[in-house]
Amino acid sequence: MDPAVKVLLYFLVVGVLGEQTPAFDRTDAPSVTWPDWMSFLPDYIPLSSLAMPGTHDTMAFYGGPLAECQIWNLENQYRAGVRFLDIRCRHYQDQLPIFHGVSYQRTYFLQVLQDTVKFLTEYPSETILMRLKEEYEPYQNTRSFYKSVAEVLSQVGEHWFLRTNSLPTLGQARGKVVILQDFSSKGEGEAFGPPYPGPMSISDAYQVSDDAVKLAEVERHLTVAQNGDPDRAYLTYCSGVHWILYTPEGLARKINPRVLEYLNIKTSVARRRSVGIVIMDFPGAELVRKIILDNWM
Structure with missing residues (x-):
């Protein structure tokens, strides 16, 4: 059989049946779950110093190969151990639908928060770090993005959110969402949470033309995190895309x-701290588990 045909058949089969490996998962649910891993850590640990699995474009399930970044739904991400979310809302007619670029993801910010509260109700030992970003172009709004966010938080219940200007300890944040605010609140009122990027150290080289270069940057920043300030958050994005060479899925496989x-x-x-927050597309359960275990290494 022609090699090109073999490759095509492989990807057709994978697309239908899914693929599950220790580091990459294209199936509906993780092979192993650890929904309460934070319960084994002491209250005094700063969130900034924790090793924490995260997902890039957490709700990006639709829109074709260049837009899709995840396969596990939000509940399964939480149960696998994911604790950092990358949530992107378009401000559309005073509502907050979830978008990735131009692609609508068939849900709303309110639903994301309701699913999160459901998880935290079941597992109050956990906390969620949520980067909240305004995505794509606003359309026909009568109020600011800030005010629309405030309305949704009010609908869910303000007590589920820890309003703070800096990352708290785990004990202070248990059972709550900490929003990392990636939009302006100037002239609006109190911030919803610590500014993103703010004082964080972030590696997010998302335009990728060479996967070896991307890997070198990921490894560099993971090493920086382990030798960095214990009170500073280090975020390493393993994700990326190229409109010809790499889809998010294709790069994640590598x-x-x-x-x-x-x-x-x-x-x-000579390690001073953990690898920090590691943010991925299509993570496998063993990769998620290994990041969590770094808190005890």
Whole structure:
């Protein structure tokens, strides 16, 4: 059989049946779950110092190969152990639908928060860090993005959100959502949470023309995190795209296994802290677990 035909058949089969490996998952649910891993950590630990699995464009399930970044629904992400979300809302007629670029993701910010509250009700030992970003172009609004966010938070219940200017300790944040505010509140009122990016150290080289270069940057920043300020948050995005060379899924197939290798062989010599927040597309359950375990390494 022609090699090109073999490759085409492989991707057709994977697209229908899914694929599940330790570092990459294209199936509906993780093979292993750890929904209460934060319950094993002491209250005094700053969230900024925790190793935490995260997902890039957390709700990006639709829109074709260049837009789709995840396969697990939000409940399964939480149960797998994901604790950092990347939530992007378009401000559309005073509502907050979830978008990735131009692609509507068939849900709203309110539903994301309701699903989150449901999880936190079941597992009050946990906390969720939520980057909240205004996405794409606003359309026919009578109020600011800030005011629309405030209305949704009020609908859900303000007590579910920890309003703070800096990342708190785990004990202060248990059972709550901490919003990382990636939009302006100037002239509006109190911020919803710490500013994003603010004082955080972030590696987000999302335009990728060479996966080896991307991997080197990921590994560099993971190393920086381990030797960095224990009171500073370090966010490493393993995700990326190129409109010709790499879809988010295609890059994740290459990068995620290498990140797992890095975590398996990294040295603990002279480490000051964890690898920080590791943000992925299509993560596998073992990769998620390995990031969590770094809190005890």
